[in-house]
Structure formats: structure tokens, C-alpha cells
Amino acid sequence: MARHTLSLAFGLLLTLISLNVRADLVVLQYHHISDSTPPSTSTSVSLFEGQLDMIASQKLEVVALQTATEAALRGDLSDRKQVAITFDDAYDSVYEEAAPLLEQRDYPYTIFVNTDAVGSRGYMTWEQLRELNEQERVTIANHSHDHGHLARRPGERQDDWDARVDNSLDRAQVILQEKLGIDVPMFAYPYGEFDKDLETKLSDRGWIGFGQQSGAIGETSGITRLPRFPMANAYGQLGNLKDKLLSRALPVDANELPAGVLADNPPTLEFRLPDALSVNRLSCFASGQGRIEIEEVGDSSVRITAPKAFDSRRFRYNCTHPANDGSYFWLSQQWLDLEQPED
Known part of the structure; x- marks a missing residue:
């Protein structure tokens, strides 16, 4: 029995070490990236510069999104601390403010484009996107054609939903290929x-x-x-x-x-923690409601439920667990209430 206990403890130690070194x-x-656009979706120019400075001060490797994502999903990063930078919607402030700052630092980045908006007021033009696309550091990818709410609406017929969503996904991909000569297999969900x-x-x-x-x-992330x-x-x-x-999944x-x-x-969200992590060190929060109680349901599984109902279309449960090197493991579960009005 003592030998079995020692073996189990040693196994847990190896698991914990593995979790903490990767x-x-x-x-x-x-x-x-602007001081004059809607606050809810804007990053001021000075804050953006401060964020880039902190990335540099932490000696993080700024990487291209697709290859880094594929490596992370394979578990191939080892102890390499990497960050990728993305922009949704192709606003003109990204071209005017962000692109020069990123070029100075030689940082790669990705722009997710909703193709119907290109050339409209406040958005980049195709000429600007072509200019950026010619740079090796820049990746252009699909953000749908119309930036619509793509989850199936209550009461929407399956055939109607298929037609609506297939058109938005595939039309954007075709336009990006025709305009920029690209066929990047990445997509950012509108909203x-x-x-x-x-x-x-x-x-x-x-x-x-x-x-x-x-x-x-x-x-363990979902592709x-x-x-x-x-x-x-x-x-x-x-x-x-x-x-x-410095966070980890x-x-x-x-x-x-x-x-x-x-x-x-x-x-209600329920999940099982790895044996090397402790339920007692897990903290969970709900959007607009602060810290929420964690119920242990056996076998290292936990169950969390916010104390009251939400009245927003989108909200999240965020859970963190400290790692031994001062960083945090992080899990965010998004919730979507389709009965709430679309934006």
C-alpha cells in the first residue's frame, strides 16, 4: 500500500511539473486602434503602444497566428512563451495607427475581414488590404461576408439557416481569394x-x-x-x-x-480538473456578478452556477487556477442567449 501511495504521489508530481514547465x-x-471610435470596441493608441511595450519587456515571442495555433494544439510549444495579435473587421484605424507601430517592431499579425464592409466609411479599402497582404508579416482571413449573427435563430428552418450561413462563410472566402489571392483556413466568429x-x-x-x-x-483547446x-x-x-x-490553458x-x-x-457548467490541480485554488467569476461559488461534485469535478439570471445576449464564466511559477491557468466559457435581441 505504501509503495502504491508513493507511486501515485510521484505520478502527480510529474504531472504537476509537466503542467508548470510548458x-x-x-x-x-x-x-x-483609435482615441475617437466607440469605447466598447476601441483601444487607445497610447494603450496599444503600452501593450506592445509590455510584450517586449516580458520577452514574449510574437508569432504568426496559424502556425502557432497548430503548434499549441499539438502541444509543441514546450516552454516557449508566445503571443499572436489579431484585429477583427479591418477598420481603417488598424491601417493608420496599428500597422506602422507593428511594422516598427517587425511583429506579425492577422486581420479578420468581413468582406461586405471593405471600402465603407471607417473600414480599409481593398487597395490598403492588398498593400498589407504583400507584407510577409501580415495574414488576412475570413470574418464572414456580412458580419451577421451566425448561430441558428430560434424558429429558423434548417434549410434557411444552412443557406444563410453557407453564403456568408463561402462568399467571403471566395472574395478574399479573388481580391487578394489567399485561401487562409482561419475564421473569427462575428460577435x-x-x-x-x-x-x-x-x-x-x-x-x-x-x-x-x-x-x-x-x-486541450477546441480547434x-x-x-x-x-x-x-x-x-x-x-x-x-x-x-x-503569461496565462496558460x-x-x-x-x-x-x-x-x-x-x-x-x-x-450550469461542470468540468473535471486534472489531479495535479486543487479545487481549493480554483476561482470562478461570472460576467457582471463577480466571484461565484464552486461546488465540488467528486472525482475532482466541479460545478458552477451564477446566483442569478443574466439579461444580456452574451456573457461568460471565467475560471483561473494559479501555477507555481506565478502565472495562471485560465478557462473562459462563453454563453449565448438566443432569445435576446441581436446587436
């Missing part, structure tokens, strides 16, 4: 909204899917529901940026988590 990929998500069927459409196309829930990408840290003014302040930049199999379309309000 690194995962952190992806940052931006919209506007960060997805459901199981939408994930299946991406999987059928062989595309990698990115949401807007926070967290790092690791070996069609990958997290990114929103970096708008409200979320990207320098005071807690280091924790996000809480090693919970994403395939065992719900897609997030609301069935009950408030919803």
Missing part, C-alpha cells in the same frame, strides 16, 4: 457567437475557429472554439495585462464543454 499560446483580439452546428460547418471546411472568450490556447483575450480599453489595461500574457478537454447556447438561465 507554455501555451496567448492570442490578443482588437477592433479599433464571438457560435453553436455546435456552426462549429461543424467550420470543421467540415477544415477551418480553425476563433471566438472572443478569454484564455490561452493549449493542447473550432479557440479563445482570444479582448484588448479594448476596458479589458486591456496594463495593470492586469501581464497575467493574461486550464487543461480541461474543450470537447467535453458545452457550445454555450443557453438552455437554462443561469446556466
Whole structure:
């Protein structure tokens, strides 16, 4: 019995050491880089510069999104601390403000484009996108054609939904190929909204899917529901940026988590922690409600439910667990209430 206990303890120690020496990929998500655009989706120019300075001070490797994501999902990063930079919607402030700053630092980045908006007021033109696309550091990818809400609406017929979503996904991909000569297998969900069927459409196309829930990408992440840290003014302040930049994926199999379309309000989330992590050190928070109680349900599994219902279309449960090197494991579960009005 003593030998078995010692062997078990040694196994847990090796698992803990393995968890603490590896690194995962952190992806940052931006919209506007401007001092005059809507605050909820904007990062001021000075804050953006401060964020880039902190990335440099932490000696993080800024990497191209697709190859780094694929390596993180394979568990190939080892102890390499990497960050990828992404922009949604192709706003003109990215061309005017962000692109020169990133060029000075020789940082790669990705722009997710909703093709119908290109050339409209406040958005880049095709000429500007072609100019950026000619740079090796820049990747242009699909953000749908119309920036619509792509999860299936209540009461929407299956055939109607298929036609609507297939048109938005594939039309954008065709336009990007015609205009820029690219066929990049990455997609960012408009508003960060997805459901199981939408994930299946991406999987059928062989595309990698990115949401807007926070967290790092690791070996247990889901390839069609990958997290990114929103970096708008409200979320990207320098005071807690280091924790996000150095975060790692809480090693919970994403395939065992719900897609997030609301069935009950408030919803319940249940998952199992690896044996090397402690339920007592786990902290969970709900959007707008602060810290929420964690119920241990045996076999290192936990169950969390916010104390009251939500009245927003999108909200999240965020859970963190400290690692021994001062960083945090991070899990963000997005919820989507389809009964709430679309933006």
C-alpha cells in the first residue's frame, strides 16, 4: 500500500511539473486602434503602444497566428512563451495607427475581414488590404461576408439557416481569394457567437475557429472554439495585462464543454480538473456578478452556477487556477442567449 501511495504521489508530481514547465499560446483580439471610435470596441493608441511595450519587456515571442495555433494544439510549444495579435473587421484605424507601430517592431499579425464592409466609411479599402497582404508579416482571413449573427435563430428552418450561413462563410472566402489571392483556413466568429452546428460547418471546411472568450490556447483547446483575450480599453489595461500574457490553458478537454447556447438561465457548467490541480485554488467569476461559488461534485469535478439570471445576449464564466511559477491557468466559457435581441 505504501509503495502504491508513493507511486501515485510521484505520478502527480510529474504531472504537476509537466503542467508548470510548458507554455501555451496567448492570442490578443482588437477592433479599433483609435482615441475617437466607440469605447466598447476601441483601444487607445497610447494603450496599444503600452501593450506592445509590455510584450517586449516580458520577452514574449510574437508569432504568426496559424502556425502557432497548430503548434499549441499539438502541444509543441514546450516552454516557449508566445503571443499572436489579431484585429477583427479591418477598420481603417488598424491601417493608420496599428500597422506602422507593428511594422516598427517587425511583429506579425492577422486581420479578420468581413468582406461586405471593405471600402465603407471607417473600414480599409481593398487597395490598403492588398498593400498589407504583400507584407510577409501580415495574414488576412475570413470574418464572414456580412458580419451577421451566425448561430441558428430560434424558429429558423434548417434549410434557411444552412443557406444563410453557407453564403456568408463561402462568399467571403471566395472574395478574399479573388481580391487578394489567399485561401487562409482561419475564421473569427462575428460577435464571438457560435453553436455546435456552426462549429461543424467550420470543421467540415477544415477551418480553425476563433471566438472572443478569454484564455490561452493549449493542447486541450477546441480547434473550432479557440479563445482570444479582448484588448479594448476596458479589458486591456496594463495593470492586469501581464497575467493574461503569461496565462496558460486550464487543461480541461474543450470537447467535453458545452457550445454555450443557453438552455437554462443561469446556466450550469461542470468540468473535471486534472489531479495535479486543487479545487481549493480554483476561482470562478461570472460576467457582471463577480466571484461565484464552486461546488465540488467528486472525482475532482466541479460545478458552477451564477446566483442569478443574466439579461444580456452574451456573457461568460471565467475560471483561473494559479501555477507555481506565478502565472495562471485560465478557462473562459462563453454563453449565448438566443432569445435576446441581436446587436
